[in-house]
Amino acid sequence: MQKRYYPFSKYLKETFNKKVYKITLDGGFNCPNRDGTISSGGCIFCDETGSYSRCNCSKNSIQTQIKESMLKLSEQFKAEAFMAYFQSYSNTYAPIEKLKEIYDSVFFDEKIVSISIGTRPDCVDKEKLNLISTYKHPWIEYGLQSANNKTLELINRGHDFECFKKAVKETKKRNIKVCAHIILGLENETKKDMLETAKKLAELEIDGIKIHMLTILKDSPLAKIYEKQPFYLMNMEQYAEIVCDILEILPPTTTIQRIAGTGYSETTLQPKWVNRRFEILNLIDKIMLQRNSYQGQNYICKKD
Ligand code: SF4
Numbered sequence: 093m094q095k096r097y098y099p100f101s102k103y104l105k106e107t108f109n110k111k112v113y114k115i116t117l118d119g120g121f122n123c124p125n126r127d128g129t130i131s132s133g134g135c136i137f138c139d140e141t142g143s144y145s146r147c148n149c150s151k152n153s154i155q156t157q158i159k160e161s162m163l164k165l166s167e168q169f170k171a172e173a174f175m176a177y178f179q180s181y182s183n184t185y186a187p188i189e190k191l192k193e194i195y196d197s198v199f200f201d202e203k204i205v206s207i208s209i210g211t212r213p214d215c216v217d218k219e220k221l222n223l224i225s226t227y228k229h230p231w232i233e234y235g236l237q238s239a240n241n242k243t244l245e246l247i248n249r250g251h252d253f254e255c256f257k258k259a260v261k262e263t264k265k266r267n268i269k270v271c272a273h274i275i276l277g278l279e280n281e282t283k284k285d286m287l288e289t290a291k292k293l294a295e296l297e298i299d300g301i302k303i304h305m306l307t308i309l310k311d312s313p314l315a316k317i318y319e320k321q322p323f324y325l326m327n328m329e330q331y332a333e334i335v336c337d338i339l340e341i342l343p344p345t346t347t348i349q350r351i352a353g354t355g356y357s358e359t360t361l362q363p364k365w366v367n368r369r370f371e372i373l374n375l376i377d378k379i380m381l382q383r384n385s386y387q388g389q390n391y392i393c394k395k396d
Contacts, residue, residue, distance in 0.1 A: 096380040097339045097387035100300060100349040104175070107229070108205055113171040115161040116179045117154060119194050123181040124215060130250035135237070136317065137247060137275065139309040139359065154197045162203065175206040175229075184211040184220050192223055199228070208233060208271070213259035214251040225266035232263050233271040233302070239289040243278050248313075253292070260296050271300030271349055276334055277326045278306050283334060290338040294391055297343055302350035305331050308361040315361055328365045332375040336383065339376075344388030351376060 095102075104112040126134040152160075158176060165171040176198035184191060198204055206229035213234045224230050238244060239253045256272075263270050272293055276286050293301065306325065308318050326334075335351050352372035360367060380386070 093377060095377070096385065097348045098344060098346065100347045103347040108173055110172040111170060112173045112175055112205060113165045113169060114175045114177045114208065115158055115165070116177050117157050117198070118180050119154065119178045119183055121178070121181045121183050121185050123212070124185055125212065125248070125250045126181070130214070131248055133248060133313050135235075135247055135249055136313040137306065137309065139312040154194065155200055158198060158201070158204070162201070173203050173205045175208055175231075176204055177208040177210070179210050182211045182215045183209045184215045184224075188219055188223060191220060195224070195227060205229060206231065210235070210273075212251065213256040216259055216263070218262065221262055221266050221268065225268050229269075231269045231271055231300070233273060233300075234259060234263075235273045236289075236293075237273065237275045238278055238281060238285065239292040240281065240285050243281055243285065246280060247278060257292075257296065260298065264297075269299040270296075271302060271347075272298050273302045273304065275304045275306050276331060279323050283337075286334055287337055287341065290341040294342050294346075295394060298346055300347040300349045301338075301342065303335055303338065303348075304350070304353070305363070305366050307363070307366050310359045310361055318362065325363045327363070328368070328372060328375065332372060332379055335376055336379045336385065339380070339387045340385050340390040342387060343391050343393070344386070346387070348387070 123134065124130045126138070154176075158174070162171070162174060165174070178194075186194070195207060195209075198207060207224075207227045208231035209224060210233040213236070216232070221232075224232065234256060235249075236253070236256045237247060237249060239256075241252045244252055260270050260272075274286075274289055274293070308314050308325075339348070352366075352369045354367050354369045357364070357367050365371075
């Protein structure tokens with residue numbers, strides 16, 4: 093079925109003219125919001141794995157992680173090329189020499205056509221961005237979660253929206269593509285707040301987005317909060333409706349990198365439906381068809 097939004101897989105096919113798959117890597121980094129540098133305890137939704145990590149293990153070298161994944165993805169999906177994606181924790185949180193050594197190590201095979209680095213917006217500087225801009229087709233994925241500063245404080249992000257905005261501008265200035273991660277259903281957030289986040293991301297013309305439903309993970313600070321005082325969590329239909337609203341607000345050129353996922357069901361305490369990926373994707377398709385709407389339909393371009 094033809095999607096009414098711009099899937100990342102389509103962007104990869106159009107850009108590289110072949111089947112490109114992401115290889116998730118563990119570079120052995122930490123996070124300044126977990127090790128006490130910024131705050132104690134980290135983001136309240138984050139568990140020990142550095143949030144939603146489902147990747148290779150840092151016990152293996154980067155090259156071993158890549159080789160194993162290349163083999164699997166080529167056999168399973170006939171993948172022809174790959175994007176090396178540093179997923180867990182903050183993958184720019186190290187001295188520049190160390191970063192260079194780690195990033196350099198992914199380009200040992202010409203089938204690696206791009207690099208994507210997940211990090212926090214307060215964990216980059218000009219020197220690090222200059223380095224990243226030297227690699228093939230570089231992307232940076234910034235965790236934002238919400239553009240509402242009160243929410244960011246509540247979830248203990250340790251940075252505000254202005255910090256994110258500044259990082260995005262510096263990153264895009266260097267021709268590095270930006271993907272933003274957001275969470276829907278954060279406690280105290282209304283639909284208006286969530287759509288406001290989408291509008292602000294649309295204004296920044298981000299290149300990609302990953303949308304998550306707030307998930308209460310075992311052993312996260314949020315699990316303790318929820319256990320003491322359970323709060324309302326959206327159901328699948330409510331989530332899908334808001335995702336469609338967001339797709340309509342975003343520019344048609346923003347690549348949609350995630351709107352549903354398959355987490356580890358054993359670590360997901362609530363809501364259980366978040367791991368029913370295909371059901372969520374089908375529901376989003378159905379709602380957009382019923383509305384006869386498309387990504388970008390309500391996008392307001394503020395450029396001259
Ligand atoms: S920045 Fe990422 S790794 Fe660090 S505490 Fe927050 S979600 Fe976890």
